[in-house]
Amino acid sequence: MNETPLLNLITDFVNDFRQPAILWQALVIVACLALSWLLVRQLREFLHQRAEAAVVPATPETLQRTDSFIRILTPVLAAMLLGIAQHFLAKFQSVNLLSIAIPLCTSMALVRFGFYVLRRIFARHGDISPTMLLLEKIFTVVVWAGMALYITGLWPELHVFLESIVVPLGRNKVSVAAILQAAVSVAVLLVLAMWAGTSLDERLMKMPGLHTSLRVVMSRMGRAVLILVSVLVSLSLVGIDLTVLSVFGGAFGVALGFGLQKIAANFVSGFIILLDRSLTIGDMITVGQFTGKVTQINTRYTVLLGADGVESIVPNEMLISGGVQNMSLSNRMIWLGVPVSLGYETDLDVIFPLLEAATAKVPRVSQSKPPSATLVRFGADGLDVQIGFWIADPENGTGGVKSNVNRAIWRTLQEHKVSVPFPQRELRIVGTPPAPLAGAAEGESAPSGTQP
Template sequence: MLWQVAAIVVCVALGWFMARAIRSRRAEGVEGHAALVRAGFVSFAQILTPLLIAALVWGVKLVLVNFLHNVSLLKVALPIFASLAVIRTAFYLLQRVFARRGQLGAALVTFEKIFALLVWAGVALYLAGLWPDIIAFLNGTKLPLGRSDISLAMAIQAVVSVVVLLMLALWAGTALEERLMGMEGMHTSLRVAMARIGRAILIVVAVLFSLQQVGIDLTVLSVFGGALGVGLGLGLQKIASNYVSGFVILLERSLAIGDNITVDKYSGKVARINTRYTVLRSVDGTESVVPNEMLVSGAVINSSFTDRKTRLVTEVIVGFDTDLASLLPQIVETCRGVKRVMQEPAPEAFLLRFTPDGLLLEVGMWIQDPDKSKGEVLSEANLKIWSLLQAEGVTLPRATRELRLADPRFDVLLDKAATLDSK
């Protein structure tokens, strides 16, 4: 017994040190897009530790069984560490595939707890020696399926194989997407398109392989193909059109992540391009989910399609007695000192038109980063222009309106009102 306890302690310590060494070695000296690999390996270390411990315990059991007649403690420890590895692997896949902004939803957290409970219950039944009875019961229970019957064990095996293969396909698709998005030498839209296509291919292959493993004839998919065609004809045109439009946008590179666009009444920065919709994030942080069909069939204003520079405009009305020959160059120099305003092309100031109240001046300036707040630049420019006008003594005319009463009866009413006020 002491040999078995010592072997388990050594396996746990050795497995922990091996996992830590592998994690630290992979994480050192990684820069650029390889940081994604480093982050993934740090997460995978949670799986690596119980896997290595289970493998070491299994190897030690094979060795000690030749020298010791009783290795019951190792037989108990092996399924415990193996079940821990299974639980960690399932949690890792769920977090990699379904995590949203690094957090799992309440439903997935509940599923994790139920899955862990089922695994530990299975381990307890195995250690209690009840596995043979349970397997015999599952094999003996028949479920009617068409003209034939299948056992409950076969049905459970089919469901588990389909779920596992789909999870692996989704995990591989997520890893492929992270790898492609880290490649700086490729256009953003092309990277997203390749990631979406690769993920779709992996899912299709996983579904076909799982159906074949279960024993379902693949010719049955022709029935689903016919049903899909009927569905497209009856009401799925919009959904199919959005998916096709998504691939069109990605392949023709008309939009890219980071572009500032306006479509219909929605505007903002392209935060994410999915196969069915595109997410626009405005300056105030709100996100708009725009169907891809709108981006293909409608007019789109892309302020950063060929050039990210954006022109900002502000207007000011000055008095008719203002010396514009002296004021306009000073306004230009004032706008040059505003943060984020480009020096080339230089700011501009000119007389736009004559108004009844005064001279309308237009001041234009260019910025390189329109995805940031435009109001901040305009506010600073307006404050500097206001300070300049005050320093130069420029008058800002107020709108005046003269009201004349053409009907003589109004004069009589006004005289009566004045008489009443005097009393």
């Protein structure tokens, strides 16, 4: 009877359970797990105390990142302790149970590390989508399946079986094992490159010495370079000749000239916007029918957050080719006006200073440039007056401050008994109306179509 690795594993376990050495292995496993948990717990408390005692308090994201690191460190430390214990116990007894416990801890560390990397890339703001959960499940299944094959000793047999399956690609033949190896290499390097790009992006965004647009440009270019290098390295590891990419480059250029002109234009426009610094994140702009605060400048589009909470996605080409009103390009202060109608009997020399003083007390109204009241025109029903004022935070909207100014004006007019005119219409009848009929005057009327 031919013995298989799985059968040998089962036989070794049966023999170990007949000996008291299995108890020592179980005791060592429990001790290593408990020791790793205690050490990691002490490290976690130390890091949290250090973060709380820092001059700049740690953000919740930093604390969450620390906890994620601790969760990865726990199985790693347990695997290291088990490896040390296995090295010493192997001189005196069998260590089959430890040989299984170490790969299990390693798999747990690998799964947690994969979760950490995936969430850092695709769920930076804490929003975990169903696609993200699916990726985590697939990664978990792959890791544990691979570890099960490794423990049972079936991995070499599976590799030989996959090598025997050949797929024809033109004049060459490629095994399924080579295809899977290439796919895994490309996927791993791409994920690592995207993780490095995310870390670079966060570090650049926290550098106060650089302009916001320059930080975004460096972040985009750094991420693109990392992804490009990872793709080239992965293709080289697989064995693909990089000179073949020249053919694909020519085809891509033709496709770009015919069908991807708009995408390329938006991509280039995004870098132009960032480099010339005409728009930065936080600016309040108006482009076409869209008005809002710039929250994102991506490679293809720019996101505007309106005062009503609606986000507008504006193509970058539209920001380059069309006119844009930037309310905070060189000076963040903007002027607003509130119209008011006053009665003709109002003394403007008295009421104007009162309205200006009331407007100046409204929050968000600039004190460096005081409000001013002006007579616009002599209206049909009253005097048309406008109260003008300046604000320094247009990104917070204008509806709220206008409402507060109107309320302050209304209270001032009520306190000083100033009338606000409203349209009145009089109906005049020219000439003498005809006298009513006698029957109609007495409330009688003859029915139509009847004979008396």
